[in-house]
């Protein structure tokens with residue numbers, strides 16, 4: 001049933017990144033249309049009928065002529081949503097794993113003005129049947145993302161989300177980010193001081209995974225390392241810098257103690273101590289300098 005929308009010049013828009021999803025995209029678009037004003041499907045160079053089926057189901061279809069990855073596809077979809085003056089955007093997967101009937105619950109905190117980003121969490125309240133090894137991987141990525149971004153949620157990798165106008169304007173992802181875009185949202189939320197809420201959602205894992213989950217996880221992990229180096233250089237360089245410097249100082253203490261006890265200078269150890277101290281200081285200063293440059297370039301951001 002079509003939900004009444006407050007003002008059509010500020011529509012609710014769903015953005016769906018899709019790659020070779022012609023088996024599911026039709027029903028996902030039709031079900032999603034019940035809850036939003038427009039559905040944008042970004043067909044990311046699919047070789048199947050994704051674009052045709054999505055258009056027939058009533059979506060606005062944008063096409064990449066070659067595969068550019070999920071992050072860039074969502075960038076394309078959000079750009080269009082901004083042009084259309086979206087009041088809010090729902091992100092939902094194209095493969096039918098999410099239930100569009102849960103969209104009203106997902107957008108409620110945004111419509112109440114209580115959140116900028118609502119994450120549909122697979123690990124809150126609803127008991128989902130998720131293969132155990134996938135839960136492990138998802139929790140590992142969430143732990144790393146939470147620690148790295150400084151923002152804590154229960155499901156960092158969920159693709160089912162809602163964004164307020166503020167969040168839509170803040171969200172532009174690294175084009176090469178691929179599947180690390182969900183993690184990147186947490187870094188951007190931290191940078192732009194966005195309020196995050198989580199809502200329990202259901203998810204189905206009826207199909208076999210489409211690609212090697214280990215490779216997928218490592219790709220996300222690699223994306224998180226890049227994000228930390230770019231968003232939080234002080235943590236990325238400062239922490240190892242201090243640790244290396246401490247190791248250098250400790251070795252230095254050992255050298256001095258030996259000298260006091262035996263009146264002989266352990267030249268090798270002394271050189272290693274000096275080298276570690278210099279590398280530590282260099283790394284620490286790299287972090288401080290990058291942090292300052294970043295602060296100058298992004299005045300709104302306070303780490």
Ligand SMILES: Nc1nc2c(ncn2[C@@H]2O[C@H](COP(=O)(O)OP(=O)(O)OP(=O)(O)O)[C@@H](O)[C@H]2O)c(=O)[nH]1
Nearest residue numbers: 017018019021044069070073093094095209210211
């Ligand atoms: N734009 C774009 N979207 C993609 C690409 N690969 C997957 N997607 C979409 O991203 C969403 C999530 O991808 P999935 O492959 O389902 O990832 P997943 O849900 O973690 O893994 P599965 O359990 O195998 O489904 C789906 O809507 C896909 O169509 C891609 O290369 N480009």
Ligand SMILES: [Mg+2]
Nearest residue numbers: 093095096097
């Ligand atoms: Mg999926």
